[in-house]
Amino acid sequence: MTAITQIRRNDQPIYLDYQATTPMDPRVLEAMMPYFTHKFGNSGSRSHAYGWEAEEGTEKARAQVAKLIGADEKEVIFTSGATESNNLAIRGVAEFYKDRKNHIITTVTEHKCVLDTCRHLEQQGFEVTYLPVRKDGLLDLDVLRAAITDKTVLVSVMAVNNEIGVIQPLAEIGRICREKKVFFHTDAAQAAGKIPLDVEALNVDLMSISGHKIYGPKGIGALYVRRKPRVRLVPMIVGGGQERGFRSGTLPTPLCVGLGEAAEICMKEMDAEAKRLKKLQERMLKGLQAKLTDIVVNGDLEHRIPGNLNISFAYVEGESLMMGIKNLAVSSGSACTSASLEPSYVLRALGVEEDMAHTSLRIGLGRFTTEHEVDTAVDELVRHVNKLREMSPLWEMAQEGIDIKSIEWAAH
């Protein structure tokens, strides 16, 4: 057996960034290994045993993914990841139906790849409505209903937000879309394997899934495309005609197998894992609240995956806090934009003031997080928040009773 026996070495920081990426489950790696070595064939090779063996692997994986979301395996397409799935779903539908309908609805808190795809479509002449969200981060269904017109072809709303972990009311959105005969796409990269998803019950027509957010490998994802009623797409990548023509390219068999195995493990362990993470989430929050004042949880706490906390530590700038808590791997926003200095657009969309948005940390808990790690993280956070507040002029003013908003700041 070649499996990883220990996820974290003692000299490595505590990983609390499960929304950026998850470590691979050793069981997933074990399932993949044979496909890197002796089962290395091209699943498109129909002429010899290597090809068949590889195809068996990809098709089992397809069924595993389908089962996780209550789909038929014929409805699952492998892609290179959720970014590609989102691009393909939105652009593919928009372009296929453009002669009849040209309006797309999404929300302002979507992942960057959804928003960028929509902006790109706008440049191509499509109309896009970016719906606001409420203060708790959730979509207002009346606002959605009012936005749908007879030109609307697609509603794209993420299942779980990558920064604040809130769960959108998918069943209700699905019902509205079905009623109005509009396709419903959901970016489920952060949701699949963490909360129960059933494409039938939710009336979802297209669903994006990522491998590396569910303890599977990077470089693989899936797109669910409904067959009844049928959803048609213009493919983005053409060539050998793999994946029912929706997505050409040699299937990366080990990655497909890894995604399948990851999906199956998630399905089996979802309930127990959610309960465990809920306890850790509570432990983390209570631990922080017991020792720190002026901290705010961003986004609804109840309609939220248990593996996420997004907290503003008032009067402490997020980046300096990150620099201090060297022993913790956390993020001050989504990974793809974390190198930029702009405050999170997701938090801004919730109406979080810019100064508070600058003080936020995203803490992601997951399968391999332990109680001890949570406690260590709490101690470390408390220590550094206190230290930085001691040197924060804003904290000083707040203690003196000065309202920071009353000061005329010279913006630079």
Place this chain on the structure above:
Amino acid sequence: MAYSEKLIDHYENPRNIGSFDKAAEDVGTGLVGAPACGDVMKLQIKVGADGLIEDAKFKTFGCGSAIASSSLVTEWVKGKTIDEAETIKNTDIAKHLALPPVKIHCSVLAEDAIKAAIADYRAKATKKADAAE
């Protein structure tokens, strides 16, 4: 993303954190930046009877580079006349700490903070002189 040792040292062991009484005549206070931009620096100088800056303190809300920049300038201004302190350039700060390009604005802010503190001190001194007349 790799920060220089000097920068990390100033971030981890910041010099001269604290506050002087901002109403005191021998204290000049500069408050620059804005919470919405993610940086606020408060820099104070205490000027002796001989015209030399005898002490300096700061508090900063901002990233590690902002904290290090302000910590560094409090060290630099000590023992200088206010005219000398006024000549500190952001480029010197950036160079000393080897700030990455995206963090140059932190050194600009630190320079602004010294200038603001000096201006505040001078305004107080002028007011005092006016009152004495």
Place this chain on the structure above:
Amino acid sequence: MSALAYLDHNATSPLRPAAFDAVVEALRAGGNPSSVHGAGRKARAIVDKARREVASLVGASITGTIFTSGGTEANNLALAGAGRRRVLVSAIEHDSVRRAVPQAELLRVDGDGVLDLAALERALAASAEPALVSVMLANNETGVLQPIAEVVRLARAAGALVHCDAVQGVGKVPVDFRSLGVDYLSLSAHKLGGPTGAGALIVRNGAPLQPDRRGGGQESNRRAGTENVPGIAGFGAAAGEAATGLDVAALRDRIEFSLVQIAANAKVYGVKVPRVGNTTCISMPGVPAETQVMALDLAGVCISAGAACSSGKVQRSPVLEAMGVPAAEAACATRISLGWNTQAADIERLIAAWQSLYIRVSQSDISHTDSRARAA
């Protein structure tokens, strides 16, 4: 199963041990290269190292090397991303080039499977609109090398951009991106002993490239999506190993020599022109390719009737068709492709299996003819 002779490296090549190690190491490391914390920086370092290795394999710049999910995506990205409405592609390109843009005009090849340069010249002269020309380095079915230097010369003179699908050429012949002179070059990891799911598009500094997919700013805003770190790591390691080249031409020649000895009318396609050393496209006259492939598979030898992506479907090879090979003849051609772990024993096994099939079929043909003769 390990006793199989795998001779279908042009479909996919088994993972080299060094690539395997790199993949596993990266899987262990975890981390999202866009995260700024230690785990993220480690992942970033793995990607950066692989980028140096891949760039170095083809003499390209680091900044011009964009990782993709594979050769298909790289080809699609180049053809759509160059932003030229007029696109000229050779008739023997892989589907991921031929179908990448619907308006592509096909350029003919000669009987040896080499691009007809005069046809290219005429096509370039036919319109003032600046074009994109896409010609592969080596054909996937025949291994025939294409005259890229001449293509570049003609294209440059006409203000055209050049893309080269080098998926089947890199690692088999030395490739130097700068001296090749093309604007875009596509690579695939799993064709040179790296993992599936990774590839690259090399872009000349200054050549236009519109990104296709939208999202995070990965790959300097040219290819969004979290990087497939283990895949990229394995690609880098495989590239490092592939740099030493592939020394299998003698084995390939032995196959051709032997098979023609067995069946004098067996035909090797592209034999008169320069080819990569690992590929042979050869016919067993009168025996359908599907029959050959199945019989050889039963004998533990893996070969292919054509490109892997379409090999499940019984259809005529567009490559042989473009070369003017009659349909009946093309239907009897198979592709045998060697790779980094091919042994002389694999070749002997192929030759033996091929011979035994040929003898069996010829005899049954003869007995068939005999029985007919008797009946008449």
